[in-house]
Amino acid sequence: MIECNVCHSKLLPPMTTAVSKAYHSNRSKSSKLHALKILLVVGDCMLVGLQPILVHMSKVDGRFKFSPISVNFLTEVTKVIFAIIMVLLQARRQKVGEKPLLSISTFLQEAHNNVLLAVPALLYAINNYLKFIMQLYFNPATVKMLSNLKVLIIAILLKIIMRRRFSVIQWEALALLLIGISVNQLKSLPEGTTALGLPVETGAYLCTLIFVTIPSLASVFNEYALKSQFDTSIYLQNLFLYGYGAIFNFLAIIVTAIIKGPISFDILQGHSKATMFLICNNAAQGILSSFFFKYADTILKKYSSTVATIFTGIASAALFGHTLTMNFILGISIVFISMHQFFSPLAKVKDEGPDGKLExxxxxxxxxxxxxxxxxxxxxxxxxxxxxxxxxxxxxxxx
Known part of the structure; x- marks a missing residue:
């Protein structure tokens, strides 16, 4: 039995093994982080549920008067400022003998160790732009439900990249989640509507495919990068992640200015109070997500976002007169059954420890x-x- 475990551990790729050790080490302390996880879920439900509402309020005559890229850039800058403040505060609380956070050597070493964060930063920059595109063709509740399609792709990526194991019941719960989302999606677009200049069927499915795949890759790579360097300060990792994000969005602004002219370089053009609230909400949501990925996991993050669908649907109905159809009610009911099934203690599987032994x-x-x-x-x-x-x-x- 021991020989089999040793052989199995040798078959694991070196990077995957490192992530597995950090991940299991984190899970061993999960009881101490129970209160934090509850706060993360509650905060995520509020912020994620409010996000599509604010995007919808930012539209004028069904269009955006501002550049979505400018909103994403200002969001990343806001998060960078927050990360810098938190790093400075953490450095002041350091004890004698600990590695100084503010030293140049430490910063450069940690930046080198966390260079992989550039990958999710690029994917997030693309995804954050796609969120605005989706808002032009789908109502807020539908956008929120569509984003929950990511959970199945995320589960597959977690199994491949981080060697996460799911029971048969949990896979069935994820399939049930997709069914619930599909029920809500039936006849969500008026007949004859076009998306991105393509027929409804082609355009909607193409947008959905891109909208689901890119953020799923970003979330898994983000969790992978954060947990593979688990000893690094979360605020320092956030500084690197948001710094990369700001750079990518700034490059996008420059490209847009070259194509459309210098007037596109005005990042404050067309902004309103709604967009300012949107920037703050997106920044808080991004910061909260980093804690999810490092101290919890991506699956919990996506399921908590699913709960926000109820808030989004009710709020959009109250504010914009969107109808809560029977499809929406049935879809939400199926989603909640899926959540209960996935997190049921009877659905849990035996995990494989970082040394390859079953526990x-x-x-x-x-x-x-x-x-x-x-x-x-x-x-x-x-x-x-x-x-x-x-x-x-x-x-x-x-x-």
Whole structure:
């Protein structure tokens, strides 16, 4: 058994193994971060739910009077300023003997170690522009539901890149999520509407494919990069990530100015109070996401964003008169069933530790949750006790 584990660990790519160790090390402290995860989920629901509402309010006669790239650039600049302030505050609280954050050698070394953050920064720059394009052709609730399609692609990428393991029940929950989103999407666009100059069917599906794939890659690469350098300060990593993002968006502004003329270089043209709120909301959402990716995981982030769909749908109905159709209600119901199924303690699988050995995931916590579940299901005691029996645990523990 030990030889098999050793052989299996040798088959893992070196970079994947490093990420796996950092990831499992982080998960071993998850009980201490439970309160943080709750705050992240609540904050994410509010910010993500509000984002498409603010984008919709920023439109004038169905169009944007400002450059979406300028909004993205100002958002990245705002996040850079926040990261700098937090790095300075963290440096002041450092103890004697710790590696100084503000030293040039430390900064250059950490910048070299976290150069991979340039990849998600570029993908996010593309995705943030696509968000505005999608808002021109879909109502806010639909955009939010479409973004939840990312969860299945993210799960596949996590399995390939970070070697995450999901149970059959969890894969079924993800499939159920897609069904719920599809139910909501039925007849979401008026007949005859065009998107990007293409027929509805072609344009909508093409936009959806790009809108789903790019941010999924960005999220997984972001989690990969943050957790592979887990010892690096989150604020320093944010500084690198947002710095790259600001550079990419600034380059896009320059290219736009070359194509459309110098007037496009005015990054404040066409902005209003709604866009200023949008910039602050997007900045807060991006900062919150980095904590999700480092201290929680991408799947939890996407499911928490799903909850924001309810807020988005209700708010858009109240503010803009959008109808909450039966498709929307049914879709939301299916999505919640999917969430319950995915995070159910009975759906959890045994994880593989960083050394390649099988170990029980939160065995004590799982046993307690199963006990409460059994109290609600008469006659299931024997099956549950067998599921976490001592004999089975002995077989899973290394010898």
């Amino acid at each position: 029980m995931v939160d065995a004590q916590d799982l046993r307690l949750k199963e006990a409460s579940f059994i109290d609600m299901s008469a006659g299931a005691t024997e099956d549950a006790s067998h599921r976490v029996g001592s004999d089975e645990r002995k077989l899973l523990l290394p010898t």
